[in-house]
Amino acid sequence: MGANSSQKYGGTGATTQSNTFTATLEVTVVRVQGNGNLVIEGSKEVLLNGGHEYIRVAGVVRPADVTPQNTILSTQIADARVEYSGNGSIYSAARMPWLARFFLSLWPF
Template sequence: MRLRHPAATVATCLAACALLLVLEDCQAAESLYNPASFRPLVADRRAAAAGDIVTVLVYESSSATTTADTNLNRNNTLGIQAQANARQHGLNLGVNNDFDGGGRVQRAGRVLAQLSVAVTQVDANGDLWIRGEQEIELNSDRQHIRIEGRVRPADIANGNSVQSNRIADLKLSYVGNGDLAERQRPGFWSRVMTWLGF
């Protein structure tokens, strides 16, 4: 029987112990890859979690036309004849009522804007809820845009932008205040006369 050198035996024991420690650590180790938060280094960064920013491209155009025509005609005639002492008396009463009405309502609107909004929450199916607002003041005129809605991650383009017609449950508010908006409103007396029906 051939005996091993003591140094080789010690080295073998140390290698076996190190192997056992490595195997034990491997069983308790966790993966560094988390599919929920993984973002490739070579891909465009898109909004995916609460707090992320996404750019909304607002291209909204709407048009509506309503026309109504009404014609009403009513003729009533009442005749009474009486004869006494060879003389004939007559009474004839006629009522005529005509109504002719018409109306036309036509509206058109167009909004073009770009604003960055934040993701407020993420649904269980991955849809992103977004909300944000933008305020611009120019020469005492203030324009305020507010937008909120729900976006599918697949609708977010490579540049981390989404079109407004791809947003579900869209709420878009575009309000202007200032001298220009004030000049577009009817005057006080005009509003009073309209309220009275004149």
């Protein structure tokens, strides 16, 4: 008498997203430092690819870098904090499942 058993499981999945985003973002001067530098903050919400994308920026700019058109390049923002986030079906698909996030939080490497 003999018995054999074999099981094979396979699966793959992938999601990719690539965006090039060029935007003009309006900011507000929230404080003027003692040396005259401007502390700025601003945000923008955009509907893109069936989801909402959020861009937030904050940092410090020198008044001398502000152009006559009242603009400044992002490369001229000191202590820049840039947040790019969103929600929607693409973000949901790309998010790691909760159980995997849990085990990775315990993994020391």
